[in-house]
Amino acid sequence: MTERTLRLGILQDSGAPEGSTDYTTIVLLHGLLWHSTVFAKLVPIAGRFNARVILVNRQDYPGAEPFTLEERAELSKAVEELKKNPPSARDRLDAHMKRQAREIYDLLIHLVAEHHIPPANFEANTGGIIIGGWSFGAAWMTALLANAASFPVRDIKLGRYMRRVIIYDTADFVIGFQTLPDAYFPLNDGTLPAEQYAQLMAKWITAYFPHGDSPEQYEYKTYLTSPPPTFTVMTEEERQSTKHDAPGDSKSGSDYLLMIAARQSGLFDTLRKNALRLPPPNASLVGDAWKDVEVRNLLCDRSLWFILWADANLRREVADERKAGIPLRPVTFTRVRGANHFVHWDEPERAMHAILDAVPAGSDDLEV
Numbered sequence: 001m002t003e004r005t006l007r008l009g010i011l012q013d014s015g016a017p018e019g020s021t022d023y024t025t026i027v028l029l030h031g032l033l034w035h036s037t038v039f040a041k042l043v044p045i046a047g048r049f050n051a052r053v054i055l056v057n058r059q060d061y062p063g064a065e066p067f068t069l070e071e072r073a074e075l076s077k078a079v080e081e082l083k084k085n086p087p088s089a090r091d092r093l094d095a096h097m098k099r100q101a102r103e104i105y106d107l108l109i110h111l112v113a114e115h116h117i118p119p120a121n122f123e124a125n126t127g128g129i130i131i132g133g134w135s136f137g138a139a140w141m142t143a144l145l146a147n148a149a150s151f152p153v154r155d156i157k158l159g160r161y162m163r164r165v166i167i168y169d170t171a172d173f174v175i176g177f178q179t180l181p182d183a184y185f186p187l188n189d190g191t192l193p194a195e196q197y198a199q200l201m202a203k204w205i206t207a208y209f210p211h212g213d214s215p216e217q218y219e220y221k222t223y224l225t226s227p228p229p230t231f232t233v234m235t236e237e238e239r240q241s242t243k244h245d246a247p248g249d250s251k252s253g254s255d256y257l258l259m260i261a262a263r264q265s266g267l268f269d270t271l272r273k274n275a276l277r278l279p280p281p282n283a284s285l286v287g288d289a290w291k292d293v294e295v296r297n298l299l300c301d302r303s304l305w306f307i308l309w310a311d312a313n314l315r316r317e318v319a320d321e322r323k324a325g326i327p328l329r330p331v332t333f334t335r336v337r338g339a340n341h342f343v344h345w346d347e348p349e350r351a352m353h354a355i356l357d358a359v360p361a362g363s364d365d366l367e368v
Contacts (some may be wrong), residue, residue, distance in 0.1 A: 007118065009063025010367050011036050012055040012063075014046035016115065022126040024163070025117050026355055027051045027108070031135025031170075032255050035061045038242045039134075041348040050126070051351045052115075056101035056107065058100075060247045068256050073097070075257040082264050090265040096258070097271065098150075101143040104131070105158065106150050113155050120163035122292065125358040132166030132298070132355060135341065136255060138174050140270060141165050145329070146274035149289040159288040166296045166355060167301055169341055172310040175260075176269030180309055185221035199231075202239075208302040208340045214353045230342040233338045275316065276356040277328040298354055300339035307341065332359045334366040 017023045026046070030036040035056040039296040046053040057064045067075075074092050076344035109130060112116060120128025133141035145165055153159075172179050186201050187194060207223030207230075223229065231239065247255035262268050279289050299311040311333065318331045336343055336354050344351040350368055 004070055006110065007059055007065040007103050007233075007243060009057040009061065009065075010054060010059055011063050012040060012043050012053075013020065014043045014051075014053045015246065016052050017047040019223065020050055022118050022121065023050045023052055023123070023130045024356060025054065025115075025286060026128060027054045027056055027111070027129060027131040028168075029056050029104075029131070029133045029137040029140055031133075031137045032060070033245055033248045034135075034242050035244050037242075039341070039344050040242075045348055045352065049356055051352070051356060052117075053133075054111065058137070059103075061244050067296060068344065071135070072252070073356055075254060076252075078261045078265075079257055082195035082261060086265060089261060093258070093262050093265055093267045094270075097139070097143040097262070097267065098147050100140055101147040102151060103359075105148065105229055106138060106145050107126060108158055108161070109156050111271060112158065115288060116137065119160045125356075128161045129165065130164040130355060132168040134168040134344075135170055136174055136259065138167045138170035139258075139262070139271065141167055142268070142271040142275040145290070145295065146271045146295075148355055149279055149283075149287050150192065151286045151287045153287050157288065159290050159293075162290055163227060164294040164296055166298050167293075168298045169300050169307055169343075170310055170337050171304070171306040172313060173263050173306070173308055176263075176266070177271040177310060179270075179306060179311040183218075183305060198202055202231040203229040203306065205343050206340065209304065211301065211305065211308055215309065217310060220305050224302075226318045227340075227346070230345055234345075276328050276331060278319070278329060280327075294332055296332045296334055298334045298336070299334045300341060300343050302338055303341040313334075315366075332364045332366065334359075336368045 002362060028036060028039050030038060036057050039055050042053045043055070060066050078092040079088040117129065118127035131141070167175065186204055192200055204223065208227050209219040209223050211218045246255045250256055276295060278291050279285060297314050299307065299309055301308065315333060318328065321328055334354050336350055339347060339350060354368045357366060357368065
């Protein structure tokens with residue numbers, strides 16, 4: 001049964017592992033079209049990992065509240081203003097994403113209060129909260145990190161519980177990087193039959209690609225036949241239970257409008273930078289900057305090419321900013337070898353390790 005918490009929807013909750021006082025609470029948010037039921041295979045195995053798994057749907061998806069007419073109008077206005085009044089468009093989008101971040105923040109406060117979640121123990125890599133935003137959902141993670149210090153701290157000090165925020169196998173444009181010019185994308189392929197586009201797109205997104213380590217060695221179009229795309233081995237019932245197309249509608253979908261407007265306005269770029277950087281020492285903060293919270297980029301290296309490109313750009317940026325002496329949160333990188341964009345469906349145990357395992361001492365990298 002779906003539990004309604006604030007405006008977000010809790011679809012499934014594995015519950016606390018019996019007898020554990022130091023379990024980790026994993027909160028997962030979905031991407032575009034596929035909602036959080038796609039993580040359902042993690043729920044029954046959570047206890048084996050001393051974890052509680054909570055699957056959350058964003059607004060406009062099943063189990064969560066829809067956006068109001070006023071909120072939809074704000075997104076539409078932002079798209080309309082992109083060319084004639086870019087600053088106004090950006091302000092509207094920034095306010096929208098700050099509201100989304102606050103919804104997540106308040107949800108986490110609710111979970112701590114309602115379930116008495118164990119606090120984070122960084123040294124032991126136990127307890128606390130690990131929250132991840134998969135694919136397009138990564139924009140909600142950068143928004144949360146970028147805005148956390150502006151949210152007031154009251155009875156529950158969320159900073160005691162926040163252990164890790166995961167940018168989970170996301171695309172370059174979702175975190176504000178320039179995409180590779182002229183690279184293949186099905187939406188731009190005029191040879192695809194219109195009546196087959198949805199199925200062909202689903203296969204492409206869920207496929208396994210034999211990439212090399214540089215853009216010259218990425219595989220942009222032709223995927224492996226073995227393993228097959230995840231979509232092709234799902235039953236029709238599984239496909240229907242994990243997808244919700246309305247937010248991705250190219251005319252009025254809330255996710256689609258945000259994706260277009262936030263990308264073109266540069267907001268996704270700003271959110272990424274503010275998510276990684278710590279506030280300056282003289283900043284006047286309302287809340288907690290979460291300076292010790294780990295930011296993890298999780299890469300499945302047989303995913304789509306733009307996900308590998310996001311990882312490459314993020315690694316380069318973090319290295320450059322550290323060299324320049326810019327204060328950053330702890331940023332780490334996890335690579336799941338041979339996994340596709342749906343690792344949580346095809347290989348749930350490996351997904352749990354990628355989410356939970358600590359990076360080796362003295363390193364910023366973990367390979368699963």
